[in-house]
Amino acid sequence: MIRIGEGWEELAAALAAGERPERVYVVGSTDSGKTTLCRYLADAASTHTRTAYVDCDTGQSRLGPPTTEGMVICPDPGDPPARPYLRFVGSTSPGGHFVQTLTAAKRLVEKAAELSAGAVVIDSPGLIAGGVGAEFQFQMIDLLRPTQIVALQRGRELERLLANFARYPGVTIRRFPVSPAAVTRTALGRRRYREECFRTYFADARPQAISLRGLGLQGRVPDLRNPCGVRGRLVSFNGPENFSLALGIARELHPQERVIEVLVPSFDDAAVASVRFGSLSLDLDADPGSVESFRS
Incomplete structure (x- = not known):
């Protein structure tokens, strides 16, 4: 109500x-x-x-x-x-x-x-x-x-x-x-909400290897010659208009093959036109309150 x-x-x-x-x-x-x-x-x-x-x-x-x-x-x-x-x-x-x-x-x-x-x-x-x-x-x-x-x-x-x-x-x-009915949540409560949303979104995700050849790269793009620190990074696979088709959690990046391994829900990877790298990393197995971390 x-x-x-x-x-x-x-x-x-x-x-x-x-x-x-x-x-x-x-x-x-x-x-x-x-x-x-x-x-x-x-x-x-x-x-x-x-x-x-x-x-x-x-x-x-x-x-x-x-x-x-x-x-x-x-x-x-x-x-x-x-x-x-x-x-x-x-x-x-x-x-x-x-x-x-x-x-x-x-x-x-x-x-x-x-x-x-x-x-x-x-x-x-x-x-x-x-x-x-x-x-x-x-x-x-x-x-x-x-x-x-x-x-x-x-x-x-x-x-x-x-x-x-x-x-x-x-x-x-x-x-x-502001309505008296408005509910004030703590920073921890908001963080826990985000963690629940991420776990729900990735509940049916599976590992998938996606080729980066011919795709645009945006955002906090890692050095493809030195892929250390990519693991856990949140990425978005975008269509031609840069609307997100699916989010994935990076697992490994293979520079020579230009392939990224991600944990991602099922989606049409043939429709991908670009990949945007975020500044947030996720560890879904971490303790509550510790799932998120940020990368510069």
Whole structure:
């Protein structure tokens, strides 16, 4: 059950009554209830128009495994869930990956438009603190050009950001208080959630050798002449438009043969056009709380 917060029904009605395509950007800190609000808005809007939900939170992602941003067209009642489009950022936080996070969000919003979505609901990352957070959110909003900015605040922590768009043409700013029902999770709790998501995603994975010949290589690409340190690295196998087909955990890299051995769920490896190397490594056999590690 979704507990409806103050102002939510009014916003949902505005989306339903709108005559123009709407793009809603929901911004707030971690554990402010952004995802719950986005789910409510997407469900409400989808009864009136073709609606896309864009999940930009790579740490607590809902559409794909952690390290990915996703977009899905909300299904009509009775239809099976649609398969999401995923972009691999390579990290569970925007820090150090601002360009990848921004580009992924832009491409997913563009894909929603290509699929004729009349309403797009964007669930933003929870990075808002300090000058870095404000600048990051400014760039996201300026790039994605929403028609509605919805700010979930406990006080006035977003006013510095919102001031930049007070006179922005065609934008409505709405301020909502954080719902008392919003659940605050610890850093350890969020980490455990990610670990559970990774274990679920790779539950049916199997070892597979994939040739890198003729493929584009992106991200934190290792030195193919000295493949030490590749083991455990999270990689994404991408299609021609750079949407992720599957994530894999690197096991070995064979430079001379240009072959990478990975643990990966079943997918069509013939459709791969490029491989993106992330900065996150996984050890699914590690103790809880120790599954993730980062590489520079």
